[in-house]
Amino acid sequence: MKNIIVTGANGQLGMEFKDLAIHSKFNFTFLTSNDLDISNRSAVDSYLDENKVDVIFNCAAYTKVDLAETEKTKAYEVNANGVKNILDAMSEDCIMIHYSTDYVYQSLSGIAIKENEETYPSNIYAVSKLAGDHHILKSDKKAIVLRTSWVYSSFGHNFVKTMLRLADKFDELKIVNDQIGSPTYAKDLASASLTILNVLFHSNDDAIFNKVYHYSNLGTISWFDFANEIFNQSNIEISIKGIPTSEYPTPAARPAWSVLDCSLVSETFDIQCLPWKESLKICLQKIQSE
Numbered sequence: 374m375k376n377i378i379v380t381g382a383n384g385q386l387g388m389e390f391k392d393l394a395i396h397s398k399f400n401f402t403f404l405t406s407n408d409l410d411i412s413n414r415s416a417v418d419s420y421l422d423e424n425k426v427d428v429i430f431n432c433a434a435y436t437k438v439d440l441a442e443t444e445k446t447k448a449y450e451v452n453a454n455g456v457k458n459i460l461d462a463m464s465e466d467c468i469m470i471h472y473s474t475d476y477v478y479q480s481l482s483g484i485a486i487k488e489n490e491e492t493y494p495s496n497i498y499a500v501s502k503l504a505g506d507h508h509i510l511k512s513d514k515k516a517i518v519l520r521t522s523w524v525y526s527s528f529g530h531n532f533v534k535t536m537l538r539l540a541d542k543f544d545e546l547k548i549v550n551d552q553i554g555s556p557t558y559a560k561d562l563a564s565a566s567l568t569i570l571n572v573l574f575h576s577n578d579d580a581i582f583n584k585v586y587h588y589s590n591l592g593t594i595s596w597f598d599f600a601n602e603i604f605n606q607s608n609i610e611i612s613i614k615g616i617p618t619s620e621y622p623t624p625a626a627r628p629a630w631s632v633l634d635c636s637l638v639s640e641t642f643d644i645q646c647l648p649w650k651e652s653l654k655i656c657l658q659k660i661q662s663e
């Protein structure tokens with residue numbers, strides 16, 4: 374039986390893997406940041422030395438986008454050095470699926486972004502994630518980068534849960550309407566990762582590795598549209614007003630356009646990306662049932 378480890382197991386994506394693992398044929402081990410700190414080189418070396426690991430879903434990341442502006446070293450230690458630590462320590466046969474972000478792009482084209490688009494990270498978090506991606510692209514180990522966007526889940530902290538919390542407190546909300554992207558339900562991302570893994574296991578083509586692939590749900594919306602749909606589907610009556618980014622300044626700049634073209638992942642791994650409203654419905658049902 375294949376042994377899979379999930380790093381950053383207490384995060385949104387890590388928790389979704391835990392949910393999926395219940396019905397899986399694989400032997401999963403879930404490692405929180407306390408169990409394995411990926412920025413600790415000797416800890417990573419020892420873990421991968423002492424345990425037979427066939428697959429790593431690297432969900433560990435420093436994701437505090439605004440705080441990263443003042444915690445650059447911490448962001449780098451996890452998002453760049455942490456990835457290198459894993460690559461250096463993993464065996465030749467081990468497969469890693471690593472996750473990265475739409476924030477590495479700053480396209481102005483209004484066209485869905487392909488993997489070969491030039492990167493132009495808009496903040497320190499994105500610079501640190503891009504450095505991690507580059508380690509994978511340069512490596513000869515079996516690893517891929519899945520870049521995703523606007524991740525939410527019934528677990529952890531995210532936009533969907535923030536909107537539901539704020540609706541309890543306020544009668545009116547102002548939401549940015551000039552940042553355009555595609556939400557991604559972490560459960561869909563975890564599920565797609567298992568499909569991808571299955572193809573990676575059986576592929577004889579080394580060129581499938583050390584590449585970037587995009588994965589998000591389908592749809593082109595603003596944060597305002599997203600909030601509107603969250604409230605509609607939850608039958609919450611609240612007044613929401615669209616505002617430009619300039620009226621909601623944050624320490625870290627975000628790209629105005631980050632819609633990912635997911636055709637490469639669909640073609641390579643035979644994956645159907647799911648429409649964002651359908652996935653949101655499933656997540657909201659899960660949140661309401663808890």
Ligand SMILES: NC(=O)c1ccc[n+]([C@@H]2O[C@H](COP(=O)([O-])OP(=O)(O)OC[C@H]3O[C@@H](n4cnc5c(N)ncnc54)[C@H](OP(=O)(O)O)[C@@H]3O)[C@@H](O)[C@H]2O)c1
Binds near residue numbers: 382383384524530
């Ligand atoms: N969230 C988004 O909107 C979004 C968008 C695009 C891409 N992504 C990428 O998608 C991936 C999954 O994101 P997510 O939303 O699941 O993130 P998340 O909920 O913030 O989870 C990240 C996890 O990583 C752990 N972690 C932090 N430092 C670590 C270290 N040194 N060693 C081991 N674990 C560590 C954290 O543990 P502690 O809580 O104990 O620190 C946390 O459990 C990340 O690579 C992220 O960059 C996310």
